[in-house]
Amino acid sequence: MSPRLVRYFPVIDSTNQAALHWLAAADGAPDRALIIADEQTSGRGRSGRTWFALAGTSVLITLILHPSRAALPRITMLGALALLETVRAYGAADAGIKWANDVQIGGRKVCGVLPEAAWQGDQLLGVALGIGLNVNVDFAGSPLDSTATSLQAAAGRPLDRLEVLQHMLERLDHWLERIDDAALFETWRGALNMIGRPVSAGGISGTAEAVEADGALIVRTADGVRHRVIAGDIGVGYEEKRG
Ligand code: BTN
Numbered sequence: 001m002s003p004r005l006v007r008y009f010p011v012i013d014s015t016n017q018a019a020l021h022w023l024a025a026a027d028g029a030p031d032r033a034l035i036i037a038d039e040q041t042s043g044r045g046r047s048g049r050t051w052f053a054l055a056g057t058s059v060l061i062t063l064i065l066h067p068s069r070a071a072l073p074r075i076t077m078l079g080a081l082a083l084l085e086t087v088r089a090y091g092a093a094d095a096g097i098k099w100a101n102d103v104q105i106g107g108r109k110v111c112g113v114l115p116e117a118a119w120q121g122d123q124l125l126g127v128a129l130g131i132g133l134n135v136n137v138d139f140a141g142s143p144l145d146s147t148a149t150s151l152q153a154a155a156g157r158p159l160d161r162l163e164v165l166q167h168m169l170e171r172l173d174h175w176l177e178r179i180d181d182a183a184l185f186e187t188w189r190g191a192l193n194m195i196g197r198p199v200s201a202g203g204i205s206g207t208a209e210a211v212e213a214d215g216a217l218i219v220r221t222a223d224g225v226r227h228r229v230i231a232g233d234i235g236v237g238y239e240e241k242r243g
Contacts, residue, residue: 001173005033011055013042015062016116019128023064023118029126032176033064036165043132046114051132057150059133059165063172066126071179072117073215076101076231077188078179079113079129082171084191086133087111089167092154096193099201099208099217100231104193108149110134133168135161185213202229 012018015035022029037060043051053060067075080101087095092105103111111133118125134150136158152158178184189211199208199219206221215231 002032005030007033007035009035009037011039011041012037014040014044014130015060016044016114016128016130017042019062019064019130020116020118023126023128024120029064031064031066031126032173034169035062035064036060044114044116044130045112051112051114053132053134054137057137058135059131059161059168061131061165061168063129063131063169064126065129065176067179069124072124072127073231074179074184075115075127075129076113076215077184078172078175079115079131081184081188081191082168082175083111083113083131083133085171086164086168087151087154090151090155090159090164092151095154097188097191098194099192099199099211100215105149105154108147110149110151110154131168133164135159135164202227204229 015037018035019029022033039055040051040053040060043053043060045051065075080097080103083103084095084097087103087105087110095103095105098104101113102109111131114130116128116130118128134148136152137150139145139148139150151164175184192211194208195210197208199206201217201219204219204221204227206219206227208217209220209226210218212218217229219227219229221227
């Protein structure tokens, strides 16, 4: 596999934002280019939330991808799966994926994945796959203790973030090479930890029954009706209007 272009920033507003600008620049950004930051001042989370991580504690990256349009729904699966495998490799055998792309250890979130697409009119410029992994973070005593965890808690020791990043990139590359294989969807589906359980997703509360190949979640409500909830989390990160 060819070497990738890497841009490292000790401090940046958001690696996703930088990736979207890079994609929209005149000479664009090549596939698998990577932006890494030690700290973000405006880290972006899903649904307009902020992603906060203290300097020196986390792996904060954005991987730039040029998938086909058909493969767009699988970018979310790919990110979650690569992170799940990374987390398991560090001792979190009970880690799972909460639909669609939260990686959890013992029901607590260890990693966030935010894919954002850049468009110019109806032309897809690329995708910024943002990943924030809590590595050496101690949530004990903090308000987040019941909902968030870190890799060091699973490993039982502080970890070398560069080594974790290398492992993560190896798993991301593994699944990128298989983005059109049925194995990607099947493996992601097999790792979901909420099938058969009560969920609230997309404003629907019921039992998570299944997922479909495009990533949609099927939720059965108490009246027996099956609802199809779209992940919809390849948000539009950048859109350039023409004319
Ligand atoms: C979530 O809300 O679960 C997704 C969080 C994604 C955070 C990462 S940190 C690196 C990258 N740059 C950002 O601004 N956000 C993503």
